[in-house]
Amino acid sequence: MAKITENEILPSWNPSDVERIKTQSNFLRGSLEKSLNDLATGAIAEDDTQLIKFHGSYQQTDRDLEVERKKQKLESLYSFMIRVRIPGGLATADQWIAFDELSKTHGNNTLKLTTRQAFQLHGIIKRRLKETMQHINETLLDTIAACGDVNRNVMCTTNEAISPLVPSAYKMAKDISAHLLPKTSAYHEIWLDKKILVDGKQDEEPIYGKTYLPRKFKIAISIPPYNDTDLFSNDIGLIAIGKGDQIEGFNIAIGGGLGMTFTEAGTYPRLGDIIGYVPYDKTIEVIEEIVKLQRDYGNRENRRKARLKYTVDRIGPSVFKDMIEEKLGYKLAKSKPYQFKTNGDLFGWKKAASGKWFLGLYIEHGRIKDSDKQSLKTGLRKIAELKKCDFRLTGNQGLVLGAIKDEDKKEIEALLKEYKIWPVGQLSGARKHALACVALNTCSLAFAEAERYLPSLMDKIEVILADNKLSNDEILIRMTGCPNGCGRPFLGEIGFVGRSLGRYNMYLGAGFSGDRLNTLYKETLSEEQILDELKVLLGKYAAEREKNERFGDFVGRVGIIQHQSKIKELE
Incomplete structure (x- = not known):
């Protein structure tokens, strides 16, 4: 192992208050049951707002109404977001119907498809929270570890039409998720009324310990040439290497993460470093040791610097790799050749090697709702009721209708057309790949709009694209209401951060x-200033680009910004 002082490896932390909450929680119980039964308020106890995240929910308020409610001396309008853990993003038709129904009867009548291939239900009031959780579990899915300081939803490429390796990758995603699932019985006790602890038996967490991880942990799998999970932005990214329909192993990247804080020096987005290759049957073993190292050496004092990326940089990537290999008792193999071409989704009908059809659908910012333009929510419910396809969420807030037989394709196409879901007319290349986080009005961290605003901004950007004959060019545009990175803005060829x-x-x-971060170009721009900048930038791109040159590559080549380095491979 390379030389490094013990103090650099494991400083003497002064634990944050969240560490106190976890330690005193009795394996994530806290006073949640008491909070849920207190009907004098729509909120839960302050400590419980941290613990409920591990159970898959966030307490939120309607920030649009805050000022008026304060004037009227009313409590904030509290509600809860519930996130469903769906490894690999694959849901059955029955599950889609169940979530569609829950969104209508218990939520705000919309479903959100997230950038981690999960469902989110919004607008759940406290007195219906437990009932909603129970209905979710009846679908054979759950919400445990969808949030909190644990491994979250494991992502993987979902569209079988792009590779015969998808089923193998999906199996690995499910296996990783199951292996890293918290073992506490608190979830079943609180939400499902199952009193598991008997005869003095005590909970234990063999991987996480009673304080769990210092911060959230994310894992993603991609299958070249598609990096549709943006794996380098994850704590662990797995690049599938295989032959035929079987994955032989993975190149493994560690230390990715996009969140930063404007006011906190030393916080930054980072892409993972490739540390080597691991055979398929050794993958979970390697992942567990990385998770345990982060558990033991991660920053438990400053949560803004608690992700694995900061642990890797503090200790040093090469030293951290040495530590992994020391725990494993063997060296990782040299990484295998691979090539990614895009981190976007594949749209339209494609036939898989199995003979089944898969349809990639554009869903604007992942929001499933009916509108004047299309009856998206109603139409997808009608398709689900046919029971002739499954529903595969993508890492780009998109949706794939999967495993469709030849004889069922026309019936599904007819419903897609009737409800104006597909085809949707001409979409610009930029709009097809645009991402936005939820932001206002429910996210407590947001400084600015994102999901509610980006569609109208895209209308204006598309005019500039059309003027420069760039409407069909794929350009990655991403927007978030804050720098925490939920919509992966730092991986946009054009990124907007509120x-x-x-x-x-x-x-x-x-x-x-997805192999290079973007660079700050201009700060604190208004819409007018954004559009003025894009008129110049896109005009220059249209006039001076080289053949097949991407916008993100162009702005660095001509000196508009200085490109950041691409991902590193440690040998």
């Missing part, structure tokens, strides 16, 4: 396949 209402930092130059 600074205040109506003002955004603008970033340029990410790689089209």
Whole structure:
């Protein structure tokens, strides 16, 4: 192992208050049951707002109504978001119907498809929270570890039409998720009324310990040439290497993460480093040791610097790799050749090697709802009721209708057309790949709009694209209401990060396949300033680009910004 002082490896932390909450929680119980039964308020106890995340939920308020409610001396309008853990993003038709129904009867009548291939239900009031959780579990899915300081939803490429390796990758995603699932029985006790602890038996967490991880942990699998899970932005990224329909192993990347804080020096987005190759049957063993190292050496004092990326950088990537190999008792093999071409989704009908059909659908920012333009929610419910396809969520807030037989294709197509879901007319290349986080009005961290605003901004950007004959060019545009990175803005060829209402930092130059971060270009821009900048930038791109040159590559080549380095491979 390379030389490094013990103090650098494991400083003497002064634990944050969240560490106290976890330690005193009795394996994630806290006072949640008492909070849920207190009907004098729509909120839960302050400590419990941290613990409920491990159970898959966040307490939220309607920020649009905050000022008026304070004037009327009313309590904030509290509600809860519930996130469903779906490894690999694959849901059955019955599960889709169940979540569609829950969103209508218990939520705000919309479903959100997230950038981690999960469902989110919004607008659940406290007195219906437990009932909603029970209905979710009846679908044979659950919400445990969808949030919190544990491994979250494991992502993987979902569209079988792009590779025969997808079923093998999906199996690995499910296996990893099951292996890293918290072992506490608190979830079943609190939400499902199953009193498991008897005869003095005590909970234990063999992987996490009673304080769990210092911060959230994310794992994703991609199958070249598609990096549709943006695996380099994850704590652990697995690049599938295989032959035929079987994955032989994975190149493994560690230390990715996009969140940062404007006011906190030393916080930054980072892409993972490739540390080597692991055979398929050794993958979970390697992942467990990385998780345990983060458990033991991660920052438990400052949560803004608690992700694995900061642990890797503090200790040093090469030293951290040595520590992994020391725990394993063997060296990782040299990484295998691979190539990514895009981190976007594949749209339209494609036939898999199995003979089944898969349809990639554009869902604007992952929001399933009916509108004047299309009856998206109603139409997808009708398709689910046919029981002739499954529903595969993508890492880009998209949806794939999967495993469709030849004889069922026309019936599904007819419903898609009737409800104006597909085809949707001409979409610009930029709009097809645009991402936005939820932001206002429910996210407590948001400084600015994202999901509610980006569609109208895209209308104006598309005029500029059309003027420059760029409507069909694929350009990655991503927007978030804050720098925490939920919509992966730092991997956009054009990224917008909210600074205040109506003002955004603008970033340029990410790689089209997710292998290079973008660079800050201009700060605190208004909409008018954004559009003025894009008129110049896109005009220059249209006039001066080289053949097949991507926008993100162009802005670095001509010196508009200085490109950041691409991902590293440690040998």
